[in-house]
Amino acid sequence: xxxTVILGVVIFALVARIIYTRFISHKNTDCESCHNVGCPLVxxxxxxxxxxx
Amino acid sequence: xxxxxxxxxxNANSGKTTLFxxxxxxxxxxxxxxxxxxxxxxxxxxxxKQLLLQDLPGIYSLxxxxxxELVARKYxxxxxxxxxxxxxxATNIERNLYLTLQLLETKIxxxxxxxxxxxxxxQGRRINTKKLAYLLxxxxxxxxxxxxxxxxxLITELKKDEAKEIVxxxxxxRLEAALAMITEQLEGIVSVAEQRFYAIKxxxxxxxxxxxxxxxxxRREKIAELIKTAEKVFEDDSSSIIINARYDYISHLMxxxxxxxxxFSLSLSDRIDLVVTNRYLALPIFFxxxxxxxxxSIQVIGGAGSDWVNDVLFGEYIPDNAQRILQAWHVAxxxxxxxxxxxxxxxxxVLGFLPQIMMLFLxxxxxxxxxxxxxxxxxxxxxxxxxxxxxxxxxxxxxxTGCGVPGIMSTRTIESEKDRKMTIxxxxxMPCSAKLTVIALVAGIFFKGQSxxxxxxxxxxxxxxxxxxxxxxxxPLFAGEPQPxxxxxxxxxxxxxxxxxxxxxxxxxGFVKKAGTIIFASMVLIWLLxxxxxxxxxxxxxxxxxxxxxSLLAPIFAPLGxxxxxxxxxxxxxxxAKENCVATLQVAFGNPSSxxxxxxxxTAAYTPMAAYAxxxxxxxxxPCFAAIGAMHKExxxxxxxxxxxxxxxxxxxLAAMLIYQTSLLVSGTFSFLNVxxxxxxxxxxxxxxxxxxxxxxxTDDLMETEGSEWSQL
Numbered sequence: 125x126x127x128t129v130i131l132g133v134v135i136f137a138l139v140a141r142i143i144y145t146r147f148i149s150h151k152n153t154d155c156e157s158c159h160n161v162g163c164p165l166v167x168x169x170x171x172x173x174x175x176x177x
Numbered sequence: 178x179x180x181x182x183x184x185x186x187x188n189a190n191s192g193k194t195t196l197f198x199x200x201x202x203x204x205x206x207x208x209x210x211x212x213x214x215x216x217x218x219x220x221x222x223x224x225x226k227q228l229l230l231q232d233l234p235g236i237y238s239l240x241x242x243x244x245x246e247l248v249a250r251k252y253x254x255x256x257x258x259x260x261x262x263x264x265x266x267a268t269n270i271e272r273n274l275y276l277t278l279q280l281l282e283t284k285i286x287x288x289x290x291x292x293x294x295x296x297x298x299x300q301g302r303r304i305n306t307k308k309l310a311y312l313l314x315x316x317x318x319x320x321x322x323x324x325x326x327x328x329x330x331l332i333t334e335l336k337k338d339e340a341k342e343i344v345x346x347x348x349x350x351r352l353e354a355a356l357a358m359i360t361e362q363l364e365g366i367v368s369v370a371e372q373r374f375y376a377i378k379x380x381x382x383x384x385x386x387x388x389x390x391x392x393x394x395x396r397r398e399k400i401a402e403l404i405k406t407a408e409k410v411f412e413d414d415s416s417s418i419i420i421n422a423r424y425d426y427i428s429h430l431m432x433x434x435x436x437x438x439x440x441f442s443l444s445l446s447d448r449i450d451l452v453v454t455n456r457y458l459a460l461p462i463f464f465x466x467x468x469x470x471x472x473x474s475i476q477v478i479g480g481a482g483s484d485w486v487n488d489v490l491f492g493e494y495i496p497d498n499a500q501r502i503l504q505a506w507h508v509a510x511x512x513x514x515x516x517x518x519x520x521x522x523x524x525x526x527v528l529g530f531l532p533q534i535m536m537l538f539l540x541x542x543x544x545x546x547x548x549x550x551x552x553x554x555x556x557x558x559x560x561x562x563x564x565x566x567x568x569x570x571x572x573x574x575x576x577x578t579g580c581g582v583p584g585i586m587s588t589r590t591i592e593s594e595k596d597r598k599m600t601i602x603x604x605x606x607m608p609c610s611a612k613l614t615v616i617a618l619v620a621g622i623f624f625k626g627q628s629x630x631x632x633x634x635x636x637x638x639x640x641x642x643x644x645x646x647x648x649x650x651x652x653p654l655f656a657g658e659p660q661p662x663x664x665x666x667x668x669x670x671x672x673x674x675x676x677x678x679x680x681x682x683x684x685x686x687g688f689v690k691k692a693g694t695i696i697f698a699s700m701v702l703i704w705l706l707x708x709x710x711x712x713x714x715x716x717x718x719x720x721x722x723x724x725x726x727x728s729l730l731a732p733i734f735a736p737l738g739x740x741x742x743x744x745x746x747x748x749x750x751x752x753x754a755k756e757n758c759v760a761t762l763q764v765a766f767g768n769p770s771s772x773x774x775x776x777x778x779x780t781a782a783y784t785p786m787a788a789y790a791x792x793x794x795x796x797x798x799x800p801c802f803a804a805i806g807a808m809h810k811e812x813x814x815x816x817x818x819x820x821x822x823x824x825x826x827x828x829x830x831l832a833a834m835l836i837y838q839t840s841l842l843v844s845g846t847f848s849f850l851n852v853x854x855x856x857x858x859x860x861x862x863x864x865x866x867x868x869x870x871x872x873x874x875x876t877d878d879l880m881e882t883e884g885s886e887w888s889q890l
Contacts, residue, residue, distance in 0.1 A: 125507070125509070127503075127506035127507060127508050128507075128508050128509040128512045131508060131512055131516070132512060135515070135516075135520075135701060136701070138697070138698070139697075139698045139701050139702070142694050142695060142697070142698040143698060146694070146695060146698075147802070
């Protein structure tokens, strides 16, 4: 029962986080997420700075 | 700590980004076609963090003709970096020096990196670097960014604190006299260092510079008079006088510093181009190459890897072990179902295509790095131009084969607003890595051993672009002459291993990351929807919420051959990310334990042509939310975004319907309705492509436009 609850909390928290960052806060959309797949248009320095922060 | 800012400037395809990566250790994508660098990027020198390099877009001049030239000029004039590192392609030195002369006019200290010097020998050409440096009055360093040759000497030159005083190139004495008189008019308005640049720009009647300087009427008149006099003397217009003067100067430099040993001999690259870009052979070669790429990736090498990942890794190893652990932890059966059937099954179904994705990008990376892909843009320009389209529109399409989002963003390089808007609409027709999972699924299961099935999807994307271009160019929204397309064809070279590894790694990492985030979240939701009803009671999939949602829209898709709730749900979830199509089918079919079992269930539910219609619809319909977001960002307008999504979905429906209904006609098992649908679809296509008349702007509008231009002058 405990394992079920813990797994449930972890899975649904992750889902909520992904939905929030992808579709609500727009933190990981467009340009910046494309940096991960080698987008040619993103400012590398800006992203690196942001990652360090 | 004060940084020294160095601008990295040069012609498109001169190797700037390769040099930038080499000097900064950055992981910038190196594209073998122009327009890869639309915005400037920066990075510190790997060996000296005090030197900050700004990678500017590839440009041919400092005239504000293209968005790239605007970005570069604005930066050089307003930010004024301490130094410019001008990357000159030694194999095209005449044209590259044209930009160098203009950079000298800015009076910003300059270092010339003479790149690709390793290729000069093959060209039968020698360049006297010392003499060139003496005549230009700036340091010139021979390098090969690709082969990492002489980079240390270049860094030493960049590190030197005391930059040489820039000496302007001196042109015809009569032109120099006119420029000197214009310079006098600029005293007290711009700094002494900038006077030469502004004087030349005013002489060229650069409207932006005129607006920026806001000279009083007296000075404006004086300058206009000087220009008119010069035009009379030279019997030419002012901008041509400057262009000719610069080329005369370059020709003088060439006479002094360049020795051609093998005049009129064709290089190996030229000889390859004679075949590859041949008017008649270019297209068959392109089809052959793309057929081979898709055949190898999806049906041969990549396919073997995918079978192992699907059947062994995600078919046995991971689910069996996960089940053992979950049972040992006494996890409730519904949670076990969510984890094993929903998450592992769904995410595994997507990750199963990783070997195929890697193989495809390995092939595309090789083609791009060796220089072949640039030729495709050139070849397609020839075809596009026949239909009033510009070849420039093809570059975003090439970028879209990785991901639609950068493809849409790279349309910024298209100057014509109408062409840009149209290209944004058409870019996502090309199969991106996410859509590749659908192609691989359909080709692998329904068309086993048929090598044309997968490449046909790629060509369907190109055909959709061409047909849409023909139709849309006839409408008032997009009517107009195609924009000229000038493109640098890089010399062929052997693909560089680290460039290709970086390319494949970036694409594969992005694919895995997406599976671990957005696909994971989608699968949790889809599993819940497919295992519960609206009262939140566990039910078989045939009574689930997903079935209800899918069934609601299923009749609309019946003419396409897949009016079934599972396929319709896959189409809907594909809007979140196209990989969801495959994952949703896997979950909706009860997460079969092996690929063979999944194939059996799919072939029992759909005919091969219904499956291909499903593939065509997903290939051409509205892209994923991320791409729709990028479209909205680029259009800056919800109306245009809806217009694009509507057109894409309509075309996808039409194409899928024609594929399925025609297959029924050909097979001989058809009804009156099937015939009617085919006639309707074909009539629409024929009307749009052949009979629809091109839009002609009303004569009144033309008069008004002309009038307004005259009034501006």
